[in-house]
Amino acid sequence: xxEVEQSPQNLTAQExxxxxxxxxxxxxxxxxxxxxxxxxxxxxSLFMLSSGKKKHGRLIATINIQEKHSSLHITASHPRxxxxxxxxxxTYNTDKLIFGTGTRLQVFP
Amino acid sequence: xxxxxxxxxxxxxxxGEKVFLExxxxxxxxxxxxxxxxxxxxxxxxxxxxxxxxxxxxxxxxGYSVSREKKERFSLILESASTxxxxxxxxxxxxxxxxxxxxxxxxxxxxxxVL
Numbered sequence: 001x002x003e004v005e006q007s008p009q010n011l012t013a014q015e016x017x018x019x020x021x022x023x024x025x026x027x028x029x030x031x032x033x034x035x036x037x038x039x040x041x042x043x044x045s046l047f048m049l050s051s052g053k054k055k056h057g058r059l060i061a062t063i064n065i066q067e068k069h070s071s072l073h074i075t076a077s078h079p080r081x082x083x084x085x086x087x088x089x090x091t092y093n094t095d096k097l098i099f100g101t102g103t104r105l106q107v108f109p
Numbered sequence: 110x111x112x113x114x115x116x117x118x119x120x121x122x123x124x125g126e127k128v129f130l131e132x133x134x135x136x137x138x139x140x141x142x143x144x145x146x147x148x149x150x151x152x153x154x155x156x157x158x159x160x161x162x163x164x165x166x167x168x169x170x171x172g173y174s175v176s177r178e179k180k181e182r183f184s185l186i187l188e189s190a191s192t193x194x195x196x197x198x199x200x201x202x203x204x205x206x207x208x209x210x211x212x213x214x215x216x217x218x219x220x221x222x223v224l
Contacts (some may be wrong), residue, residue, distance in 0.1 A: 046212070102151055
């Protein structure tokens with residue numbers, strides 16, 4: 001079993017829909033990261049959080065430490081949001097990341 | 110802005126060739142990482158380095174070696190490329206942090222095909 005599990009693996013949506021991607025982890029963490037990878041490969045960091053909720057534009061990330069679960073929400077989705085979204089965690093006393101396998105999102109006009 | 114530059118976007122090599130993948134970062138970061146990314150498996154850590162001439166094995170180091178002679182440059186070496194090393198390779202860097210929550214900055218990736 002992977003230490004970081006994401007669901008769903010693939011997601012399609014119509015433009016304007018509200019999107020939720022889930023991440024569960026089984027290890028103790030110091031932080032959780034949400035990353036975005038566009039076609040072509042480059043990865044950018046969207047959020048790093050260790051508690052509560054963060055918002056950036058139409059993106060919202062939440063984390064529940066007790067339940068070892070995080071969600072990434074996209075409001076009013078747009079075709080340019082189409083990408084792979086990756087959840088990753090850093091464990092205590094390490095700078096290494098443990099990655100989920102990613103969620104491929106396609107938003108159609 | 111942090112810039113992590115990988116020397117090639119696409120590379121085609123033959124089985125048995127020695128392959129060098131180069132990564133350079135311009136933010137004086139201490140930590141540098143090499144990952145490979147395969148469908149259904151996500152990103153897996155090959156090697157990382159937290160200082161010049163320092164290296165540590167990641168989760169899948171077999172068949173790879175690394176070199177960090179200068180702080181800004183971290184090279185991944187495939188001594189004798191094999192077809193199962195066909196993959197997307199991603200380099201990342203991050204600053205040393207007191208609380209190990211730092212963000213990693215990724216290069217654009219090198220898609221390597223070994224024929």
